[in-house]
Amino acid sequence: MKAGVIGYPIQHSKSPVIHQYWLDKHKINGSYQSIEIKPENLEVKIRELVNQGYNGFNVTIPHKENIFKICDEVNEAAKKIGAVNTVVIKDKKLFGTNTDAFGFIQNIKSCQPIDFSKKKALILGAGGASRAIIFGLLEEGVQEIILTNRTIEKAEKLKQLNPQKIKIINWEEKENFLNQVDLLINTTSLGMKDQNPLTINLENLSSKALVTDIVYNPLMTSLLTQAKDRGNPIVTGIGMLLHQARPAFEAWTGIMPEVTKDLEQKVLL
Ligand code: ATR
Numbered sequence: 001m002k003a004g005v006i007g008y009p010i011q012h013s014k015s016p017v018i019h020q021y022w023l024d025k026h027k028i029n030g031s032y033q034s035i036e037i038k039p040e041n042l043e044v045k046i047r048e049l050v051n052q053g054y055n056g057f058n059v060t061i062p063h064k065e066n067i068f069k070i071c072d073e074v075n076e077a078a079k080k081i082g083a084v085n086t087v088v089i090k091d092k093k094l095f096g097t098n099t100d101a102f103g104f105i106q107n108i109k110s111c112q113p114i115d116f117s118k119k120k121a122l123i124l125g126a127g128g129a130s131r132a133i134i135f136g137l138l139e140e141g142v143q144e145i146i147l148t149n150r151t152i153e154k155a156e157k158l159k160q161l162n163p164q165k166i167k168i169i170n171w172e173e174k175e176n177f178l179n180q181v182d183l184l185i186n187t188t189s190l191g192m193k194d195q196n197p198l199t200i201n202l203e204n205l206s207s208k209a210l211v212t213d214i215v216y217n218p219l220m221t222s223l224l225t226q227a228k229d230r231g232n233p234i235v236t237g238i239g240m241l242l243h244q245a246r247p248a249f250e251a252w253t254g255i256m257p258e259v260t261k262d263l264e265q266k267v268l269l
Pocket of ligand 1: 125126129151154188190196
């Protein structure tokens with residue numbers, strides 16, 4: 001197997017650690033490299049990867065959207081999410097997919113059995129990650145999504161994914177809706193190391209509601225700590241990153257790898 005992750009900058013990507021772990025675990029002879037590609041060189045460099053016999057590559061900032069026009073085919077998930085994070089190369093042709101929604105859903109399912117069709121979710125944030133998560137929840141048949149974002153126009157755009165199921169509320173009134181939901185999901189960058197914290201009063205949230213955060217540095221964000229302290233089930237953000245990598249590894253090797261605590265530890269180091 002010959003694969004990698006393309007981006008610019010690329011040195012912070014955790015993907016090489018994840019894929020190398022699985023290559024070692026499954027005793028597969030292969031390589032997974034970080035490949036720095038400047039935006040202006042994207043097409044030329046990708047043709048080089050194809051000619052070098054790559055099985056595919058992951059895609060990160062800033063190429064997730066520009067890669068569309070270079071792919072020969074792009075699947076439904078990538079189109080709806082508006083970004084490609086995984087490319088599979090077959091017969092010199094590029095097939096673009098997006099595994100972020102899969103990663104989010106599988107992370108939750110791996111922590112507890114859940115029937116999303118019976119759940120209402122409150123989602124904080126309306127950026128790229130939010131779009132993938134909304135797509136994933138809609139695919140799972142979620143009952144309702146209450147969506148809020150500091151910039152309301154961005155939430156309005158995401159509502160188009162399913163106007164019947166998505167309801168938009170103002171950022172300032174989010175706490176008033178906590179008593180209506182079974183899932184609380186932070187998709188904003190608030191709470192991330194060196195960013196502002198997410199300030200939210202969870203008083204109105206049912207103690208059975210599941211709370212999850214896509215931020216994983218720190219792993220226990222103040223949102224998750226607050227939720228855990230009042231007895232809510234929580235799911236940390238690192239699992240989304242680990243699970244989104246699984247379908248890519250499967251596409252390149254034929255093996256669907258598992259997410260383990262050991263892998264999580266290695267990635268968090
Ligand atoms: P990603 O791809 O990780 O989703 P993004 O598309 O840049 O990143 O989205 C970042 C999200 O965090 C957005 O919802 C953003 O809100 P805006 O759309 O209003 O910018 C949210 N966010 C970032 N800083 C914020 C802050 N200080 N207060 C509230 N929301 C914030």
